[in-house]
């Protein structure tokens with residue numbers, strides 16, 4: 091498949107942001123401040139036909155900035171927003187958006203997958219009991235000693251989930 095996805099990392103680049111703005115900016119997602127027309131353009135550029143359902147789901151997904159949402163939670167939001175959409179369409183849309191680079195999939199275990207509107211490289215805290223997942227917003231976590239990948243393969247991404255429990 092051709093690499094259609096635009097460089098979302100360049101949009102959410104936080105390198106030159108001062109410390110005070112950091113939390114706010116890191117919570118943003120690249121789609122957040124786009125107009126409806128721009129969302130349509132982004133979907134097209136990502137190779138996705140901008141159907142009414144996709145646009146409505148984009149509004150729900152990206153209108154609230156950086157967040158992590160499950161397919162079930164998005165379905166509930168769609169029902170509340172009176173967007174008529176089946177669970178199958180929700181799954182399809184989330185996977186299309188992920189393939190297009192608009193979302194990042196965070197699989198915390200075999201049964202639970204979150205979709206992250208912040209597609210930049212970052213790691214997560216995950217609370218095992220509450221199911222609460224959120225971005226690690228410090229640079230304290232460093233991955234060192236990356237293993238050599240098997241021949242013909244490259245390390246594409248490293249994402250770490252730091253699992254929490256109450257003490």
Ligand SMILES: [Zn+2]
Nearest residue numbers: 206208224225
């Ligand atoms: Zn995240």
